[in-house]
Amino acid sequence: MMKREIVEFETEIRNGVIEIPEQYKQELSDGHKIKVSIATEEPRQRPWSMMDELAQQPISVKGLGKLTRDEIYDRWVERV
Template sequence: MVSLVEFTAKVKQGIIEIPEEYQTNLTDGSEVKVAISLQNEQGRELSLMDRLAQNPISVKGLAKLTRDEINYR
């Protein structure tokens, strides 16, 4: 039987604490599926663009353009 439970939690030293009301169905070795939705300080979910701006992906051989190069017509 698959059961979906959603709750908000804070990460403390890399650990996500499961609320007590959901722990009753879990035993040591229980397999669970975890999905993480990152939120900013105001509690809003971050958009893909916000996440990429915070954690840019570097591409080998790709050079950053200058402002003049970007606006060249």
């Protein structure tokens, strides 16, 4: 059975590459099979969208009123 050693370090990702610190480069050289787990320090924020903006600050249009619940869910269209 192979001996497993856990190496833990902090680093930055640059151009999509995880840099291995100098003190580990020799033991983690080409050909070594590794398992990577990533824990980020900063919470990822989802990009702000126009829908978020409209939910926060709805735009009113003159002449258009709010629909009632029945009007929203009414599946029948009256034909004139």
